[in-house]
Amino acid sequence: MGKSVAFLGLGAMGHPMACNLSKAGYEVKVWNRTASRAEEFAAACGGEAVGLEEAAGAAVIFSCMPTSSEVEELVSRTFEHLSRGAVWVDCTSGDPQTSRRIASRLAEAGVEFLDAPVSGGTDGAAAGTLTFMVGGSEAAFEQVKPVLEAMGKKIVHVGPVGSGHALKAVNNTLLAVNLWAAGEGLAALVKQGVDPRVALEVINASSGRSNATENLIPQRVVTRAWPNTFKLGLLAKDVGIGMKVLDGADLPAPLLRLTHEVYQMARREVGPDADHAEALKLIERWAGVEIA
Incomplete structure (x- = not known):
């Protein structure tokens, strides 16, 4: 070449x-x-x-x-x-x-x-x-x-052609699942009086860890820094492509389809130009607490 x-x-x-x-x-x-x-x-x-x-x-x-x-x-x-x-x-x-x-x-x-x-x-x-x-x-x-x-x-x-984009869409849908699930769990713990930093220390040494708990939430949510490296609107778009992959496979996939719904909601409520981790601001709004 x-x-x-x-x-x-x-x-x-x-x-x-x-x-x-x-x-x-x-x-x-x-x-x-x-x-x-x-x-x-x-x-x-x-x-x-x-x-x-x-x-x-x-x-x-x-x-x-x-x-x-x-x-x-x-x-x-x-x-x-x-x-x-x-x-x-x-x-x-x-x-x-x-x-x-x-x-x-x-x-x-x-x-x-x-x-x-x-x-x-x-x-x-x-x-x-x-x-x-x-x-x-x-x-x-x-x-x-x-x-x-x-x-x-x-x-x-x-x-074959298309499989790279299919895999990327599913990967980013799993990112969305992990980020949202961790946000819900941490918001609940904060309302129980648990410091989110302490909670993350334990989770990241346990079976609940993920990239969201190890990197995204400590660096963006807990710090309130919100560096905008990947827009929420683009993640919502990728999750939407993930739904087309599921449709093509004729799979019910209720968890992934619910994830699509909540990210469309977050896109509308938080804004498409926000960083993707800012989706958790919607969870915070519902819980009446900050994960910080």
Whole structure:
């Protein structure tokens, strides 16, 4: 695989991911809907800010957008400028069904598509330690794996096109379950007179621990710091995609479906632009206490 790659979408995740590609020696052509962000990237990380047509000519094209519909729009806008034999790698937390449609469209141009969402947050993106869950052909996966290794620590081929996005949606739905369940439990303990820090110390040495109790709640909720690294609206969107995965599997899944309902409620009540951990503010409002 050559050293020239394109990266479309320089948001909270895309910017540090593309920067790590540049640091690894790849000739990175970047595009962003707000052109000034691409120019800022080029000044800070190297590479070149380009138009969509030029970006479309790269051998490997990365996209990292808020939703799959925006990726589908980019495919339509760049279709006539794509190079046969190229690989399009979508790191969006996207929708499996849309990904399969995109893959079919790109195949008409002789371009392989991989859905390759990531886990690890903005810290992992900056450190180059992300986990990639990749759907698509094994041949295309092996072709781009060395490029992915510039941005991630664990690179896993998980199945055909759409399976990466399906796994990401289920993973984030489980994140939502763990975060909400821990919030309910801690709010109840606070009302019983238990310091949440003490409760977390015990829980994190016991069987109830999770990433939510070990990291999210101590760093964001108890401290009231609320660093906004992953918006509540995006988590609610991912849980919604998780519901489509359940529908496709014809599973009742009552717990996960209830989780979808409560996060839609939190999105409305707390606001889509709040950090995802701020969903617990709704639990606090109901309980009349702060987990602090």
